[in-house]
Amino acid sequence: IKEDFEIIDKKQIPHATELKNEEKEKTEEARWSAPLLSLAKRASENLALSYGNALKSASLVGFISKPVSNDSTARTSVRYHAMEERANLMNMMKLSIKILIQSALSLGRTLDSDFPPLQQFFVVLEHCLKHGLKVKKTFIGQNKSFFGPLELVEKLCPEASDIATSVKNLPELKTAVGRGRAWLYLALMQKKLADYLKVLLDHKHLLSEFYEPDALMMEEEGAVIVGLLVGLNVIDANLCLKGEDLDSQVGVIDFSLYLKEAQDSDGKQDGGITAVLDQKHYVEELNRHLSCTVADLQNKIDCLEKTNSKLQEELAAATDRIGSLQEEQQQLKQQNELIRERSEKSVEVTKEDTKVELDTYKQSRQGLDEMYSDVWKQLKEEKKMRLELEKELELQIGMKTEMEIAMKLLEKDTHEKQDTLVALRQQLEEVKAINLQMFHKSQNAECSLQQKTEAISSFEGKTNEMMSSMKQMEERLQHAEKARQAAEERCNKMKQELAGRLDACRQQMSQLDSKCSTLEKELKSEKEQRQTLQRELHQEKDATTLLKTELQQMEGLKKELRKLQDEKQQLEKVCEEQEQALQEMGLHLSQSKLKMEDIKEVNKALKGHTWLKDDEATHCKQCEKEFSISRRKHHCRNCGDIFCNTCSSNELALPSYPKPVRVCDTCHTLLLQRCSSNSS
Numbered sequence: 214i215k216e217d218f219e220i221i222d223k224k225q226i227p228h229a230t231e232l233k234n235e236e237k238e239k240t241e242e243a244r245w246s247a248p249l250l251s252l253a254k255r256a257s258e259n260l261a262l263s264y265g266n267a268l269k270s271a272s273l274v275g276f277i278s279k280p281v282s283n284d285s286t287a288r289t290s291v292r293y294h295a296m297e298e299r300a301n302l303m304n305m306m307k308l309s310i311k312i313l314i315q316s317a318l319s320l321g322r323t324l325d326s327d328f329p330p331l332q333q334f335f336v337v338l339e340h341c342l343k344h345g346l347k348v349k350k351t352f353i354g355q356n357k358s359f360f361g362p363l364e365l366v367e368k369l370c371p372e373a374s375d376i377a378t379s380v381k382n383l384p385e386l387k388t389a390v391g392r393g394r395a396w397l398y399l400a401l402m403q404k405k406l407a408d409y410l411k412v413l414l415d416h417k418h419l420l421s422e423f424y425e426p427d428a429l430m431m432e433e434e435g436a437v438i439v440g441l442l443v444g445l446n447v448i449d450a451n452l453c454l455k456g457e458d459l460d461s462q463v464g465v466i467d468f469s470l471y472l473k474e475a476q477d478s479d480g481k482q483d484g485g486i487t488a489v490l491d492q493k494h495y496v497e498e499l500n501r502h503l504s505c506t507v508a509d510l511q512n513k514i515d516c517l518e519k520t521n522s523k524l525q526e527e528l529a530a531a532t533d534r535i536g537s538l539q540e541e542q543q544q545l546k547q548q549n550e551l552i553r554e555r556s557e558k559s560v561e562v563t564k565e566d567t568k569v570e571l572d573t574y575k576q577s578r579q580g581l582d583e584m585y586s587d588v589w590k591q592l593k594e595e596k597k598m599r600l601e602l603e604k605e606l607e608l609q610i611g612m613k614t615e616m617e618i619a620m621k622l623l624e625k626d627t628h629e630k631q632d633t634l635v636a637l638r639q640q641l642e643e644v645k646a647i648n649l650q651m652f653h654k655s656q657n658a659e660c661s662l663q664q665k666t667e668a669i670s671s672f673e674g675k676t677n678e679m680m681s682s683m684k685q686m687e688e689r690l691q692h693a694e695k696a697r698q699a700a701e702e703r704c705n706k707m708k709q710e711l712a713g714r715l716d717a718c719r720q721q722m723s724q725l726d727s728k729c730s731t732l733e734k735e736l737k738s739e740k741e742q743r744q745t746l747q748r749e750l751h752q753e754k755d756a757t758t759l760l761k762t763e764l765q766q767m768e769g770l771k772k773e774l775r776k777l778q779d780e781k782q783q784l785e786k787v788c789e790e791q792e793q794a795l796q797e798m799g800l801h802l803s804q805s806k807l808k809m810e811d812i813k814e815v816n817k818a819l820k821g822h823t824w825l826k827d828d829e830a831t832h833c834k835q836c837e838k839e840f841s842i843s844r845r846k847h848h849c850r851n852c853g854d855i856f857c858n859t860c861s862s863n864e865l866a867l868p869s870y871p872k873p874v875r876v877c878d879t880c881h882t883l884l885l886q887r888c889s890s891n892s893s
Contacts, residue, residue, distance in 0.1 A: 295345070295427035299434045302341050305466065309334045310441050314448065323449040326398075326457065331450070335397060336466055341438060342393075345428020360393035362423045362430070366409045369416060373409055376400060383454060384828075391460035398452045407442035414439060455829065463510055465503050535616065542609050549602055556595055563588055630802070637795060637842075644788050651781050658774050665767055672760050679753055683746055690739055697732060700725075790843040797845060823853055830855035835878065851880040 313330045324331050342359040367377040376399045386392050400406040413420060414435055424431050429438075567588065704725065827846055832839050834854045840846050847861045848854070850870060856877050863881040864873040876884065 292427065298344060299429045299432060302337070302344060302429055303434045303437060305337050306341060306438050306441060309337045310444060314444060317448045323451045326452045333466065335394065338397065339394070340466070341429055345425040345431065347423055347425060358389035358393060360389040360396065362413060362420055363393055363396050363409075365416070365419055366412060369412045369419075370409060372405070373400075376403070385455070385457075386459060388460045394459045394462070395454050398450075398454060401445065402450050402452055404446045406445065407439050410435075410439045410442065461514065463507060465507065538612060539616070542612065545605065545609060549606060552598075552602060556599065559591075559595065563591065634795075634798070634802070637791075637798075641788065641791055641795065644784060644791070648781060648784055648788070651777055651784075655774055655777055655781075658770055662767060662770065665763060669760055669764065672756060676753055676757060679749065683750065686739075686742065686746055690743065693732075693736065693739060697736075700729070700732070787843070794842045794845060824848070825853055825855050827855070833857040833860055835860040847875055849877040849880055850874040851876050851884065 309330070313334050316328075316330050317324055326332070339359065342362075346359060364377065366373045376396055379399060380386065380392050380395045383392075383395060386395055397406070400409055414430065417431060420430055429435055567585075570585065570588075707721075825848070830840070830846065833844075833856050835856055836859070838844060838857060840857070844857050846855050847858060849856060849861055850867060851865075854877065861875050861877045863876050863878065865876045865881060865884055866873045867876075
């Protein structure tokens with residue numbers, strides 16, 4: 214964009230070395246306000262350098278004689294200017310973030326869009342993003358917007374797609390600057406502004422298309438600013454984008470916010486009064502310069518409005534011209550049809566003449582040859598005329614194709630709405646597929662449950678059999694022990710009775726020993742059998758524990774099955790609600806054109822009421838529940854506000870509608886009271 218510069222003498226402009234000397238002297242005098250004064254001095258240096266650039270541009274035009282300088286000095290000066298600008302912007306960013314966090318923590322609440330430190334933060338961030346932007350030329354003029362690099366975030370980070378779609382769907386935003394500001398608002402509310410900008414800085418090869426190599430976003434200062442932005446995740450912001458004119462806002466930095474804090478913090482010291490006065494004079498000069506820039510910007514806005522009005526007039530003239538061209542096309546078609554009829558008639562006449570000439574050919578051959586040559590010449594001329602007419606027809610057909618392309622562009626908007634319906638139906642199909650998968654899983658789980666229950670029943674039968682066999686073996690052991698005890702008692706009795714008859718009873722003793730040995734062998738075998746039975750019991754106990762764990766797992770699977778069945782029922786309910794909502798949406802889309810005309814008539818009848826747009830309402834006015842696909846929006850035909858189905862289920866006949874229409878609960882009670890009062 215072209216800028217107007219004033220012609221200033223070189224003697225009035227301070228040199229950069231003089232400004233640096235003044236800096237050194239003032240830092241020793243006023244250490245208490247060192248960060249603020251350094252920032253102000255750097256800003257003054259930038260102003261001086263901008264005036265120097267203005268003088269250079271004026272010297273290029275021919276107002277001031279420009280001294281000759283080498284290429285190396287020019288490059289070093291440009292790099293120095295870029296470094297100074299980056300440092301100033303980074304310092305301003307540090308100050309704005311610090312003051313914003315301090316003020317937000319002191320308030321202890323969510324910040325609105327009217328909060329002055331938040332507004333100044335967005336202004337400084339916009340200046341940082343605009344630094345070093347490349348100028349793009351369009352058919353209207355030169356365009357320099359920071360929304361281009363922000364659009365790359367949607368491709369690099371899929372989480373930012375919601376922000377991009379919501380910014381594009383806002384009808385109030387008409388310029389790229391307004392869309393970029395809305396994007397920054399939404400990213401701050403999501404607390405992901407630092408993450409998105411870090412993704413951009415990680416792909417600097419993509420940023421090189423939009424920024425110069427000396428830009429702030431291409432250097433190390435960009436990474437420092439992203440690190441500072443991480444601290445803003447502490448703040449909760451609630452910014453309303455509707456109703457705000459983001460396109461025409463002027464991004465001017467207000468230094469008074471930062472000066473007030475410096476005065477409050479250092480007002481106790483006695484020696485800082487002179488420094489505060491210097492700051493006041495400096496701020497007044499800055500305000501004067503800023504007022505000049507605001508006036509220039511207002512003039513530019515007026516010029517842009519004039520150009521917009523001219524473009525609208527040109528569009529109206531183009532539409533009129535298209536209509537006139539269509540009328541001319543129809544006239545040319547009629548003329549072509551007339552010319553074709555004439556040519557056909559002339560061809561028929563020539564055919565008749567040729568027939569007559571063929572009849573007279575027998576009489577006079579020479580006259581016939583002359584007549585034939587004349588007819589041939591006439592045919593050639595008519596062919597030439599026909600070719601010219603065909604060329605004109607082709608040109609008209611080309612104009613018609615251009616008109617058809619324009620009509621197709623208009624039809625694309627209607628197709629996009631149909632695409633949204635198709636996407637909703639695809640989501641329904643996906644939900645149905647998920648339901649089928651859950652149904653198959655439940656069937657498989659039930660089959661496995663049946664198999665495991667059968668295995669458990671078989672194991673329980675085996676355990677019962679083993680327990681019965683164990684009981685039998687224990688009874689045998691008890692009988693054997695009783696027999697042994699009886700034998701021992703008998704032996705003792707025999708020893709007492711037959712103490713004197715040892716010799717006679719040795720044979721009986723040998724027999725008894727043999728019997729005892731056999732009994733001991735039987736006892737050993739029974740003990741071994743008992744040990745084996747005990748081992749089998751332990752094994753069966755382990756098997757029963759495993760079966761119990763499997764039973765517990767089966768119970769868990771049953772609980773999961775119940776949960777899945779409940780989820781399935783909920784999903785089926787959601788599917789039914791979504792299908793009903795889709796059917797209502799289809800009816801709404803089919804009847805939208807008819808309803809628009811009815812709504813216009815109702816708006817004429819209801820002069821005092823305002824008809825709310827669908828985009829302006831996100832919650833029901835009465836019950837304050839959020840709208841969704843299942844909970845749809847309904848207008849009250851009396852007051853024009855938007856309610857849910859439960860809050861607007863009543864119907865009454867209104868003066869503007871012959872048939873009963875939808876009315877909210879409050880309007881229903883009011884209208885009934887009016888009717889009762891009128892009847893009384």
